[in-house]
Amino acid sequence: MNFIIQAKDITKTYSKNGSITVKALQDVSVDIEKGEFTAIMGASGSGKSTLMNILGCLARPTSGEYFLDGENVNHLSDDDLAKIRNRKIGFVFQQFHLLPRTDALENVELPLLYSDRSDISKLAQQALEIVGLADRIHYQPAELSGGQQQRVAIARALVNNPEIILADEPTGNLDSRAGLEVISVFQRLHAEGKTVILVTHSPEIAEHADRIIRIRDGKITGDERVQSPLNAREELQNFPEETEVTP
Amino acid sequence: MKTFRLTTNAFKGLGKNKMRSFLMMLGIIIGIAMLSVILSITQGANKKIMVRINNFGPNAIMVHSGGGKMRGPSSVSEANLTQQDLHDISSLEGVKIVAPFQLEPGMPIKYQDQFTTTTVVGAMPNWAEAWRRGVSRGEFIQTDDVELLRKVCVIGETVKKELFANSNPIGKELLIGKVKFKIQGILQKRGAGPGGGDFDNLIVIPFSTASRRLMNQPKYIAMMRVIVDDPSHLKSISQQISRTLRSNHHLASDEEDDFRLRSSTQIVKMIKGVSNTLHIFLLLIAGISLVVGGIVIMNIMLISVSERKKEIGIRKAVGARSKDILLQFVLESLAITLTGGILGFIVGIFGVKIMEMISSTPAVISWETLALAFGFSFIVGIVFSVQPARKAARLDPVEALR
Ligand SMILES: Nc1ncnc2c1ncn2[C@@H]1O[C@H](COP(=O)(O)OP(=O)(O)OP(=O)(O)O)[C@@H](O)[C@H]1O
Ligand SMILES: [Mg+2]
Numbered sequence: 286m287n288f289i290i291q292a293k294d295i296t297k298t299y300s301k302n303g304s305i306t307v308k309a310l311q312d313v314s315v316d317i318e319k320g321e322f323t324a325i326m327g328a329s330g331s332g333k334s335t336l337m338n339i340l341g342c343l344a345r346p347t348s349g350e351y352f353l354d355g356e357n358v359n360h361l362s363d364d365d366l367a368k369i370r371n372r373k374i375g376f377v378f379q380q381f382h383l384l385p386r387t388d389a390l391e392n393v394e395l396p397l398l399y400s401d402r403s404d405i406s407k408l409a410q411q412a413l414e415i416v417g418l419a420d421r422i423h424y425q426p427a428e429l430s431g432g433q434q435q436r437v438a439i440a441r442a443l444v445n446n447p448e449i450i451l452a453d454e455p456t457g458n459l460d461s462r463a464g465l466e467v468i469s470v471f472q473r474l475h476a477e478g479k480t481v482i483l484v485t486h487s488p489e490i491a492e493h494a495d496r497i498i499r500i501r502d503g504k505i506t507g508d509e510r511v512q513s514p515l516n517a518r519e520e521l522q523n524f525p526e527e528t529e530v531t532p
Numbered sequence: 533m534k535t536f537r538l539t540t541n542a543f544k545g546l547g548k549n550k551m552r553s554f555l556m557m558l559g560i561i562i563g564i565a566m567l568s569v570i571l572s573i574t575q576g577a578n579k580k581i582m583v584r585i586n587n588f589g590p591n592a593i594m595v596h597s598g599g600g601k602m603r604g605p606s607s608v609s610e611a612n613l614t615q616q617d618l619h620d621i622s623s624l625e626g627v628k629i630v631a632p633f634q635l636e637p638g639m640p641i642k643y644q645d646q647f648t649t650t651t652v653v654g655a656m657p658n659w660a661e662a663w664r665r666g667v668s669r670g671e672f673i674q675t676d677d678v679e680l681l682r683k684v685c686v687i688g689e690t691v692k693k694e695l696f697a698n699s700n701p702i703g704k705e706l707l708i709g710k711v712k713f714k715i716q717g718i719l720q721k722r723g724a725g726p727g728g729g730d731f732d733n734l735i736v737i738p739f740s741t742a743s744r745r746l747m748n749q750p751k752y753i754a755m756m757r758v759i760v761d762d763p764s765h766l767k768s769i770s771q772q773i774s775r776t777l778r779s780n781h782h783l784a785s786d787e788e789d790d791f792r793l794r795s796s797t798q799i800v801k802m803i804k805g806v807s808n809t810l811h812i813f814l815l816l817i818a819g820i821s822l823v824v825g826g827i828v829i830m831n832i833m834l835i836s837v838s839e840r841k842k843e844i845g846i847r848k849a850v851g852a853r854s855k856d857i858l859l860q861f862v863l864e865s866l867a868i869t870l871t872g873g874i875l876g877f878i879v880g881i882f883g884v885k886i887m888e889m890i891s892s893t894p895a896v897i898s899w900e901t902l903a904l905a906f907g908f909s910f911i912v913g914i915v916f917s918v919q920p921a922r923k924a925a926r927l928d929p930v931e932a933l934r
Contacts, residue, residue, distance in 0.1 A: 343849055344930045364853045371851020382846050382933065386548050396850040398537055405537075441850065 375442025432463025559825020568880025654742020873909025
């Protein structure tokens, strides 16, 4: 098996003032194959974001081991983790997290700014073409719809050609059509061989993945294959005309 | 490449919040403007001092008759230097020239129906060499002019202008007091004299003629100009002259000097003493505004680190290392202070130009001033951004994105 993500007995506890401790994750183990499209579901506060942050090397587990692409990242320095985030991981967040007063192109260029690449604006432009925003490269976030902003964020996540895309409730702030558009981009990236992990509250959205992992109170309670994943592009074609309002 | 991109981004960032950038710059602009003004004025003053020293002669010592505090030249009425003094000073080691002269300020001069007053100097031929100043036309005082007590004179440009306008004065006769003198030369133009006065407003006549025919001082010499071989020996030769004169004049050790010595070093001290306190005060103000400007920048940046938590989180999420964030904030601060420094320098130059126009303060605008303005802006930019930059760099990305 070619696992790109192997997390063993990951525990994450938060302590406040040294007294009250919150166990956000308890002995969580997940293996994810290269090229898989996985959805993570769970109630609010169940630990989904905590898990995503650890998988994305943005946070360190309190205990447990995490192998990324076969490499144990537990003992890497902060700088090395930053390098891994830059090269192997693309994050997409619920709140888009674009830089304000900065146009789409520059937002997408951001990861390249911290890489050794030199053809920055060409790559950023290509990434924006992939998410269908070639005509919006000089729009600032405030001039874009929520769905468009999220697609800019996706372009930023994939601009440095990472192995893994981590999306934490990317459709949470979007209406259903814009959400489907975003999911269709993920499905296309998945089809091209990227590993995609998606956190969502919505069972319909989760049905677009190959696999659904369920979390409750910091523990994995379910892990199942999706027999026949939905196809977001087809759904978009059948989408009722009248709801097609730009947010 | 990476650093270059971060640098251009830092400068681009200035334009995104123009008002805040300007407020952050203000202290730097004021501080650097003042610094530029002070440096330009100081350099202007130094240049003026150099000109004065050059006019005085960097290797000259003036010996005045009469003691007391420093003041203008000694006139013939207080003359008390002797032929023995002249001889003894001339034989001191390292003394190249000793030019004795008599001097009487404000003597009435008449040519036909034109009147003026001027300083009359009775000089030996070596006066020209001692002052490095000969005639522009005609002939200077010659040895036989002195020996034969001739009534000839050499006049300065100012005198010439006042009495003769544009006509040629050589060969003409004028009256100094009641004595007729024939003009045989025009002195080279010099401008400001050692005391700062008009050094072209004078008439030079033979030493002997002045002593015996005009000023009635056959015995004593009013002044001497001593030229030394090496300016670095000025001090020791001054001391030797002082000792020689005290012993020749039989002064007891508790008696004050009955002569005065002046050299360029004293002139420098005199001029600098006045301006230094003012300059130190102004530099202090410039320093304070730079520090205050720096503190303002630091505080606004500390606030902006809290405001920009999200941005820092985003940058870290996409791969910025802590040192990249640190560098970014330092560069942003440098963008502010360097831009402020350049603006301050420009404001300073305008200030200097205006001062030059209004009060004719001599000023020199130099590359050194620009370099110093740049250097100080750079230092302030680094020093006061380190703390906020470190705060930003230390932020935990997950916390920052919350
Ligand atoms: N920095 C923190 N300090 C203390 N407790 C924390 C911190 N971050 C998360 N937690 C706690 O850890 C638990 C898991 O949080 P997490 O954000 O992973 O939940 P989530 O599944 O993403 O929820 P949601 O669906 O609302 O985003 C929660 O109980 C939360 O209160
Ligand atoms: Mg969450």
